[in-house]
Amino acid sequence: xTATVPAILAWPLLAFMGSVVLLRYAFFNHxxxxxxxxxxxxxxxxxxxxxxxxxxxxxxxxxxxxxTTAQQLSLALMIFTAAEFMGFITMWSRLSPHDVRRRQRYHxxxxxxxxxxxxxxxxxxxxxxxxxxxxxxxxxxxxxSLYVFLLCVLAVQLVGMCLKELLKPKARxxxxxxxxxxxxxxLSIGVTSIEAPVLAALEELGxxxxxxxxxxxxxxxxxxxxxxxxxxxxxxxxxxxxxRAGFDGTTRRWRRLQPLRDSMITAVPEAAFELxxxxxxxxxxxxxxxxxxxQIRDAILQLRPYFRDVPNAVTDRFxxxxxxxxxxxDDAANALQLxxxxxxxxxxxxxxxxxxxxxxxxxxxxxxxxxxxxxxxxRWWPAAAIASTHRSPQHQTEMSEHP
Numbered sequence: 001x002t003a004t005v006p007a008i009l010a011w012p013l014l015a016f017m018g019s020v021v022l023l024r025y026a027f028f029n030h031x032x033x034x035x036x037x038x039x040x041x042x043x044x045x046x047x048x049x050x051x052x053x054x055x056x057x058x059x060x061x062x063x064x065x066x067x068t069t070a071q072q073l074s075l076a077l078m079i080f081t082a083a084e085f086m087g088f089i090t091m092w093s094r095l096s097p098h099d100v101r102r103r104q105r106y107h108x109x110x111x112x113x114x115x116x117x118x119x120x121x122x123x124x125x126x127x128x129x130x131x132x133x134x135x136x137x138x139x140x141x142x143x144x145s146l147y148v149f150l151l152c153v154l155a156v157q158l159v160g161m162c163l164k165e166l167l168k169p170k171a172r173x174x175x176x177x178x179x180x181x182x183x184x185x186x187l188s189i190g191v192t193s194i195e196a197p198v199l200a201a202l203e204e205l206g207x208x209x210x211x212x213x214x215x216x217x218x219x220x221x222x223x224x225x226x227x228x229x230x231x232x233x234x235x236x237x238x239x240x241x242x243x244r245a246g247f248d249g250t251t252r253r254w255r256r257l258q259p260l261r262d263s264m265i266t267a268v269p270e271a272a273f274e275l276x277x278x279x280x281x282x283x284x285x286x287x288x289x290x291x292x293x294x295q296i297r298d299a300i301l302q303l304r305p306y307f308r309d310v311p312n313a314v315t316d317r318f319x320x321x322x323x324x325x326x327x328x329x330d331d332a333a334n335a336l337q338l339x340x341x342x343x344x345x346x347x348x349x350x351x352x353x354x355x356x357x358x359x360x361x362x363x364x365x366x367x368x369x370x371x372x373x374x375x376x377x378x379r380w381w382p383a384a385a386i387a388s389t390h391r392s393p394q395h396q397t398e399m400s401e402h403p
Contacts, residue, residue, distance in 0.1 A: 136200070
């Protein structure tokens, strides 16, 4: 098949695919599953490159192969692509490396046999100088069936693997997005693969004319799927760039806690400490995040003697004024209570014996849970800090009635 994607789009995207392949071989080629994925992308890139009309004409003019042979070779390379990606998926089955290599040898042997059979079945179309879609005949139906066999197996395995990842109870958002994208690509591969022999057979039976549709679809669908796969394969580079720029999850959580942390250090200076020399990098480590978490929690503990009951009417007005969702009302109330404790200490209020019923309680059991708990508190902290400094006469009366 010859790609029908406009050259102004095709060549920049082919350059992107080639760059992904080179970068992955240079930086992500250490484990077995990385090598299988890189081989997949390399075969995919070669297949799409040979589909380009300019490349096919160049090979034909140089006497290397005819345009029809180049078209069929691009399909043969996709069979190898499927075989290599099946090796990648096999790695997720938790087999030992020895068993994975042994199974991959079968995948590659099957690919070689299917390619030989495919080229034999496609020989009449090749001799006529026509694509399989145009030539037709039962030989083309057989060729399409041999071509899509491994692709259909791959599609089933890819969808199954991504569904398992998507349904993991503790899967992160990025992992879920990647899994969902993988499912879409798997379904696309499966549907666009099985349609080729099915529609060709229906046409031979005289039940349905689909030649023009298949020529149009096959002209761009393989290229589109390849672009999608390369975008997913480029995610490690994109995530690394995002992390360096300070957009990774750890840095974003650290940044969200800073207003609360600064307020706590101002209120309780002795809670400030540094486990490491402050870094000028935008990217923050887990140690930076945990240090912030410990500083905030330590300051809250030292503010315990200044905690007082906040009247329900005051809390209700705060919640209503800021349209706090029902499931976040406890967090907002805690932020407000903490804000009044900070204000009381700053005003020189005399510390009182600690009343566990009024002190902000933590239900976390480790630093990660504590960080998430403080993030919920930090969401309402700026509003609570402002609310604690603006008292109406009615508000002052209510607070005086609850010393």
